[in-house]
Amino acid sequence: MCGHGSQTTVVGVSDSSFASLTTLRVGGEPRAIIRCTSAEQLAETVAALDAAGEELLVVGGGSNLVVADGPLDLTAVIVANGGISLVDATTVRAGAGAVWDDVVAFAVSHGLGGIEALSGIPGSAGATPVQNVGAYGAEISDVLTRVRLWNRRTGVDEWVPAESLDLAYRYSNLKFTARAVVLEIELRLRPAELSAPLRHLGGERLPLVQARANIVETRRSKGMVLDTADHDTWSAGSFFTNPIVATECADTIAAEVGEAGMPRFAQPDGREKLSAAWLIERAGFPRGYPGACAPARLSTKHTLALTNRGSATSDDIVALARDVRAGVEKRFGVILEPEPVWVGVGI
Ligand SMILES: Cc1cc2nc3c(=O)[nH]c(=O)nc-3n(C[C@H](O)[C@H](O)[C@H](O)COP(=O)(O)OP(=O)(O)OC[C@H]3O[C@@H](n4cnc5c(N)ncnc54)[C@H](O)[C@@H]3O)c2cc1C
Known part of the structure; x- marks a missing residue:
């Protein structure tokens, strides 16, 4: 074929x-x-x-x-088309099938900064634009300059600028549309000794290699680095996106829960992004829910990951997702949106 x-x-x-x-x-x-x-x-x-x-x-x-x-x-x-190369001193090109974390390692080993905070994210380079992957304050949209696409509608193989993908929080116009296949990506990085400020370290900047190691370790402690032996990593990462709501809605939730320090982040459009993990926990779903015998459970390290404990079916994962989503909606009136792509099944 x-x-x-x-x-x-x-x-x-x-x-x-x-x-x-x-x-x-x-x-x-x-x-x-x-x-x-x-x-x-x-x-x-x-x-x-x-x-x-x-x-x-x-x-x-x-x-x-x-x-x-x-x-x-x-x-x-x-x-499975791999290959990672330098196009010029600061431009990295990767085949869509290159392992994304290998791209990060390549950049760091060449003293190029900009993607070290995206260390440890599983998957391929070609999928990073699909949902504009992000972590620890960085997103691929910060550095993505252009993408080589196979356009399934026009049958054209062409490089297109990143701006044409409508990259936004865990979104691009490639996600859910299957309109095109990413064949290669190009990133514009910057020569750097130090990382970008690391949000989880209060803005501290570390040498690139140390920053990468720190991110991977931090992710690992949350089950966010793949490990066959650790069922907490048998997941699709964060299962729900962080909801963006009107400020009045955020105020109502904060007042109702009555805890100081509800995570809420102002958005450019005046609304606020809430933490899906925080909402799930406050709605009564602790880590490990629903308990030790269930084939599909919330990760014991991170509430936002739905995990397969070894014998789960897709139906088990979907049932858990529905349970959690319904619980959060009932408690807060917020409908969580799943982050992964669903095939042959829906929430
Ligand atoms: C433990 C864990 C941690 C994670 N942490 C993060 C995180 O911190 N941040 C984050 O953003 N995501 C995270 N994720 C989600 C996931 O790793 C990313 O979305 C990743 O980019 C998916 O890559 P993939 O190659 O596995 O894509 P797949 O799962 O294979 O595909 C995902 C979607 O992209 C499409 N697709 C894949 N490749 C291409 C291509 N070349 N061209 C066109 N469409 C394509 C597929 O058809 C599908 O619709 C995590 C997942 C896990 C399991």
Whole structure:
């Protein structure tokens, strides 16, 4: 299916499922799995499936996906075109299939700052623009200059400026639309000895290598670095986005809970961003909810991660997500929006 690509591998449906392709480790078998190791193979594969009218799902690291149980009538197209290089002194280019954390390591090892706070985020480089990944005060939109896209509607392979993606908080016009496939990305970084100010360290700046190590360790303590042995990391990361609400709504919640220091962050449009994790906890869902026997539980390290304890199905994860979302809505009137992409299933 990947055209001239001798490196393309078609894996039989019987030996693989989305449980092995995603970090939540749930989901049924796709019709086929096609692994593409070059940008051209990726574009050709998607073009051929589109021309044949066949459903497909582009899959990077599978770390932001909730896929339904049972057989799925779609082909999983695995993005595996790696490669990380310097275009000039401050511009890094990465193939969509490069491991994102390897891109960060590459930048740091070349004394380039700007993405060290995004250390340890699982998944592929090509997926970082899809939801404008962010952590610890940094977002990919801060440094992304352009993206090479395979446009599935026009059949054009072109570099487009980052501005054309409508990048916003955990959003781009690529997310949920599947209108295009990211083939490569380019980042403009800055020569630096010190990191950007690190929010979780009160604005302190550290040497780049130390900053990266600090971020990874901080993330690990919250189960936010993948670790096969740690079920708290069998997740899709933060399961809900932080809700953005009117100031009056934030005031009402703060008054109702009656605790000092509710996390609330002013937004440019005058509204306020609340912490989904804080709301979930205050709505009566502690870490580890609903308890030791449940196959799907909130992480014991981070309320915002829904985790598979080993035997969870997609239905178990969805049931837990519905439970938590309904509880927060009932208590605060705030409807949490899931962050991952849902396939064949919905909340
Ligand atoms: C433990 C853990 C911690 C996390 N921490 C963070 C965090 O701090 N910040 C954050 O923002 N996210 C975080 N995430 C979420 C996730 O890692 C990111 O969203 C990541 O960018 C997803 O990459 P992926 O390659 O795994 O994408 P996938 O899960 O494979 O795909 C996600 C979506 O992107 C699409 N997609 C993937 N590749 C391409 C491509 N090349 N072209 C077009 N569409 C594509 C897919 O079709 C799907 O719709 C975390 C996840 C986990 C499991």
